[in-house]
Amino acid sequence: MGLSSLQEDLARLLGAKGWLTDDIGIYQTDWLKMHAHQSLGVARPQTTQDVSAIMRLAQAADVPVTPQGGNTSLCAGAVPGAGGHIILSMSRMNQIETVDTEGFTCITGAGVVLGDLHDLLAKSDLSFPLHLGSGGSAQIGGLIATNAGGSHALRYGMMQDLVLGLEVVLPDGRVWNGLRPLIKDNAGYQLRRLFCGSEGTFGIVTRAALRLYPAARNKATALLAVQDYETLVQLGRNLRQTLGEFISALEFFCDAGLDMLLHHVRGVEYPLETRHPHYLLVELSSTSSAIDLSDLLEDCLGQAFETGLIRDGAVAANETQRAAMWKLREEMPEGQRLEGPQIKHDISVPISELAGFMKIATSELRRILPGVRLNPFGHLGDGNVHFNLSPPLGQPDFGAHKKALSLYIYEAAEAAGGSFAAEHGLGRSKGEFADWLRSPVEQDLMRQLKTAFDPNGIMNLGVIIPAGEGQE
Known part of the structure; x- marks a missing residue:
């Protein structure tokens, strides 16, 4: 199947509102405006069947697919790489289907915006206890794909702790219906947890069963x-x-x-x-x-x-x-973004190591680049530090020190028993650091999982697993 034939098939399948090829720059650029590539177009399905058909067409044409939610990723995990990907936007699959006020669960489409879910549940005196700054744009599917954490993870856990079941379209178009709103479901491997944090590399989450809580009065x-x-x-x-x-x-x-x-x-x-x-x-x-x-x-x-x-x-x-x-x-x-150029780091360290880590890291970063401005903030309850940097006053950028600053922070976090990727995932911006910091055993296990779910390597190519790896 040629690319022109693929585009014609997608246009017929999805219609004028569902297949976009003009004025799509906002879909092709990440939130920080650091990554941008041209795509074949933007597919905007309305049903699981649409997603399944898109994946069958993409698989037959051997064209990569980049799933996209609200595109609020800080690691460029929801924008395409080079080579003409299909961007699969879930924004039209935005129905909140059911709210079970007795079982404290709900079923939503992957395109539901987090803030809209919060507003609807408030009418029933219920809450979905995930809160973050991008709540007005972030979508449920993207939050699952990145295993989002937010400010209340100390009490309620990460997204994987709030997901009870999933419906997922696999790379070959098959649909896995694991949409069971159950707290206890030990019938085999916990597949739903594998998709939490997979950043769209295993398949596309289309619907989710979520755990709710009574609203705090x-x-x-x-x-x-x-x-x-x-x-x-x-x-x-x-x-x-x-x-x-x-x-x-x-x-x-x-x-x-x-x-x-x-x-x-x-x-x-x-x-x-x-x-x-x-x-x-x-x-x-x-x-x-x-x-x-x-x-x-x-x-x-x-x-x-x-x-x-x-x-x-x-x-x-x-x-x-x-x-x-x-x-x-x-x-x-937002305050730091408006200040000018910055480097974002999303790390975690054991809370018992936090004070010592910050003292040593502050000294070393200022040695690497004298005058560098440090803006660490985050979640004390789980040791998650957004260790963001701004260049010295009067300097337009970090010059040749950018990579050295980031590598030091990541290596120091790992050495303290922490992680160089706490809650934002890897996306496209952390891939090279992941290769340096993951052990060979861990890398091999991840490649095997990628191959098992996506043997032809078309799902969010270049995210988590470097492009060209993870398939036979």
């Missing part, structure tokens, strides 16, 4: 200022030991990031009287309104003030103040 939120990472870790441990069953988030950021945020992003308010080196955002939540979470939190914080762990702090008195505190954390990436 009661919340208490505080922004706390501390001197250093040792204190930050100790404060987090004390909060978890004292209030563990109520803690839903422990988020941290630094003053350098706050500077960028306050300078560039409108509508941001800083609630404390003076500035400090580091900040911790803590939130408690409960479904019961009979518990005074604010009293519990203030009592715990009072003890921390007395022992000197906290230098300053404020507890939100209402929802407006709570939202303002969360905006400080959620807009942290």
